[in-house]
Amino acid sequence: MTNISLFFSSMASLITDPKCLILIFVSVAAGIVVGALPGLTATMGVALMVPFTYSMDMEYGLPMLMGIYCSAVYGGSISAILLNTPGTPAAAATVLDGYTMAKKGQAGRALSMSVLASTIGGLIGVIVMIVAAPAMSKIALKFTSAEFAVIALFGLSVIVSISGESLLKGFISAGLGLILCCIGLDPMDGYPRFTFGSMNLFSGLELVPVLIGLFAVSECLVSIETIEHTANVESKLERLISPLADIKRCLWHIVKSGILGTFIGCIPGAGSDIACFVAYGEAKRSSRHSDEFGKGCIEGVAAPESANNAVGGGAMIPMLSLGVPGDPVTAVLIGALMIQGLTPGPLLYRDHQDVVYLIFAAMFVANIFMFLVATAGLPVFTKVISIDKNTLVPIIFVLCMVGSFSLRNNVFDVWTTLAFGVIGYLMQKVKLPIAPILLALILGPMAEENLRRMLVANDGSYMPLTSPICLVLFALSIFMVVSSLKKQKKSKSTGKE
Amino acid sequence: MKKANLAVGVIGILLSAYVIITAAGFPENRSAVDPGAAYFPTLMAAFMGAMCILLIVLTLTGKAAGLQEVLTITPGIKRAAVGVLIFVAYCFLFKPLGFVLDTIWFSFTCMLLLQNRKYAKMAIVSLLTGIVIYMIFANLLGAKLPAGLLRGLL
Numbered sequence: 126m127t128n129i130s131l132f133f134s135s136m137a138s139l140i141t142d143p144k145c146l147i148l149i150f151v152s153v154a155a156g157i158v159v160g161a162l163p164g165l166t167a168t169m170g171v172a173l174m175v176p177f178t179y180s181m182d183m184e185y186g187l188p189m190l191m192g193i194y195c196s197a198v199y200g201g202s203i204s205a206i207l208l209n210t211p212g213t214p215a216a217a218a219t220v221l222d223g224y225t226m227a228k229k230g231q232a233g234r235a236l237s238m239s240v241l242a243s244t245i246g247g248l249i250g251v252i253v254m255i256v257a258a259p260a261m262s263k264i265a266l267k268f269t270s271a272e273f274a275v276i277a278l279f280g281l282s283v284i285v286s287i288s289g290e291s292l293l294k295g296f297i298s299a300g301l302g303l304i305l306c307c308i309g310l311d312p313m314d315g316y317p318r319f320t321f322g323s324m325n326l327f328s329g330l331e332l333v334p335v336l337i338g339l340f341a342v343s344e345c346l347v348s349i350e351t352i353e354h355t356a357n358v359e360s361k362l363e364r365l366i367s368p369l370a371d372i373k374r375c376l377w378h379i380v381k382s383g384i385l386g387t388f389i390g391c392i393p394g395a396g397s398d399i400a401c402f403v404a405y406g407e408a409k410r411s412s413r414h415s416d417e418f419g420k421g422c423i424e425g426v427a428a429p430e431s432a433n434n435a436v437g438g439g440a441m442i443p444m445l446s447l448g449v450p451g452d453p454v455t456a457v458l459i460g461a462l463m464i465q466g467l468t469p470g471p472l473l474y475r476d477h478q479d480v481v482y483l484i485f486a487a488m489f490v491a492n493i494f495m496f497l498v499a500t501a502g503l504p505v506f507t508k509v510i511s512i513d514k515n516t517l518v519p520i521i522f523v524l525c526m527v528g529s530f531s532l533r534n535n536v537f538d539v540w541t542t543l544a545f546g547v548i549g550y551l552m553q554k555v556k557l558p559i560a561p562i563l564l565a566l567i568l569g570p571m572a573e574e575n576l577r578r579m580l581v582a583n584d585g586s587y588m589p590l591t592s593p594i595c596l597v598l599f600a601l602s603i604f605m606v607v608s609s610l611k612k613q614k615k616s617k618s619t620g621k622e
Numbered sequence: 623m624k625k626a627n628l629a630v631g632v633i634g635i636l637l638s639a640y641v642i643i644t645a646a647g648f649p650e651n652r653s654a655v656d657p658g659a660a661y662f663p664t665l666m667a668a669f670m671g672a673m674c675i676l677l678i679v680l681t682l683t684g685k686a687a688g689l690q691e692v693l694t695i696t697p698g699i700k701r702a703a704v705g706v707l708i709f710v711a712y713c714f715l716f717k718p719l720g721f722v723l724d725t726i727w728f729s730f731t732c733m734l735l736l737q738n739r740k741y742a743k744m745a746i747v748s749l750l751t752g753i754v755i756y757m758i759f760a761n762l763l764g765a766k767l768p769a770g771l772l773r774g775l776l
Contacts, residue, residue: 296669296673307641534765585655
């Protein structure tokens with residue numbers, strides 16, 4: 126079967142299953158709510174959704190995760206437009222024109238364009254993913270353990286981009302993750318390392334409790350520290366669907382930003398927050414109304430919203446074909462796939478093509494659902510941002526704990542989640558970035574196992590690391606590190622000026 | 623941030639030293655070409671140790687990023703510390719008290735800590751949180767949540 130026919134057969138089985146459609150509907154609605162509430166990120170939303178999928182069959186669990194993944198990014202635009210506060214970092218550029226439009230009484234116009242642009246951008250990302258990911262995985266199937274060890278290194282080079290203001294602290298955080306991933310039985314000879322005699326640690330740290338702790342429990346503690354009072358929003362919308370004139374005016378920018386966002390998403394570490402600003406800048410540069418940007422220009426809403434939703438499809442390409450997470454959300458998705466007994470990477474295409482195409486179909490359907498749910502429910506979702514977050518904190522914490530416990534019905538995982546929640550909170554206090562730990566926990570075992578396997582297979586020789594593919598990957602890693610460092614230096618000097 | 627950086631550096635060095643010393647006690651590799659169980663942890667600990675030393679040096683010489691920021695113990699941080707204690711109590715009582723009862727007292731106390739004062743609403747939300755989440759996970763998703771004191775009732 127060709128890729129296209131596989132995709133359509135997955136689509137057909139998905140849309141003819143009412144249970145699956147209901148689950149996508151629920152997860153899309155939940156994603157919009159999570160995204161709309163400032164402080165709740167897409168990563169946190171997906172992390173909280175993972176426990177709901179433990180006991181589900183894959184054909185139901187994966188579409189649910191894809192639903193929340195696609196819609197949470199869009200949800201951020203609601204609070205960006207109505208509150209001047211982006212619900213997720215991906216909606217940071219939407220604030221610039223979206224909020225100005227809302228102040229002019231055009232909130233409905235901005236919100237409806239945001240829905241449309243997000244949907245088209247998301248679909249562009251999915252289409253590129255369907256074409257590019259299988260091709261990339263075919264190449265990756267030829268890789269040996271040496272290449273996989275270097276791919277892990279390439280993935281770790283993402284740390285440079287996600288380290289925030291201090292690269293050194295990013296490396297320390299990654300170092301901690303790389304040490305933590307050594308806990309458990311040695312992958313080659315099964316010797317227990319750093320287990321302190323506890324059977325619970327023999328299989329290493331469970332990824333899901335760790336990530337729920339780092340990304341959700343730590344945020345609960347931040348919420349307890351800061352106590353935010355909810356803003357009352359005047360959410361009367363003058364329209365729910367974009368007028369044809371706006372669609373005509375923005376369509377080219379939406380398509381262009383969607384393509385741009387997808388390619389930015391492919392680059393590990395360059396997330397949707399970068400994509401939205403790049404797309405905004407490009408739209409401003411090429412628009413006939415460039416002088417209106419920042420003053421409530423509809424293109425200024427369409428371009429970043431299309432780009433940030435397209436990033437999802439792009440970020441899935443390295444995740445599915447190489448097993449390298451492009452951002453923290455895809456790192457969480459890797460954890461979710463692992464629970465289902467699947468390891469993202471080229472072997473996933475070879476051995477579980479049905480799963481891969483289920484993911485493609487689910488993302489496609491989730492984007493369509495996002496349009497329908499968001500358009501029909503816009504008046505409701507605009508009220509969601511008035512929910513008292515202080516009431517939500519204990520509920521989120523309980524969901525974290527019950528989610529960790531349900532993984533193995535083991536209280537040890539509950540303690541792991543709490544411990545990493547406190548570690549994550551303390552790390553935020555001393556400005557140590559959290560995401561590198563998660564990246565290291567996923568890529569560390571891949572690096573160690575493949576490096577040692579390579580040495581055993583080649584009589585202890587490191588020569589396989591000089592193969593052309595390894596050299597290209599080394600060069601790409603160096604390029605990514607150097608370009609990110611240059612960008613950081615440039616933004617620092619701009620900041621000083 | 624100077625003290626925080628130094629604390630991160632020292633803790634990191636201590637952790638690295640612990641890992642390197644412990645890994646030195648791992649058995650020799652069986653295969654002559656496999657670097658063994660100690661190889662990766664030692665390498666990673668050395669890397670982290672080096673980064674921590676660099677952080678301390680840059681902090682002491684005033685070249686580390688973000689040194690101008692001051693980390694003070696605010697009332698908010700104290701509240702978060704109380705939050706951690708409540709979280710710990712919740713985890714301790716998870717099995718003996720059972721999920722539902724544990725969640726009810728926890729949610730109420732947590733909302734109190736978050737300066738909610740609408741007691742009736744807090745009580746209803748706490749009750750619903752415990753019961754609804756239990757029903758979803760235990761009845762719909764098949765999780766074996768501890769019943770604790772309500773064993774026989776749930």
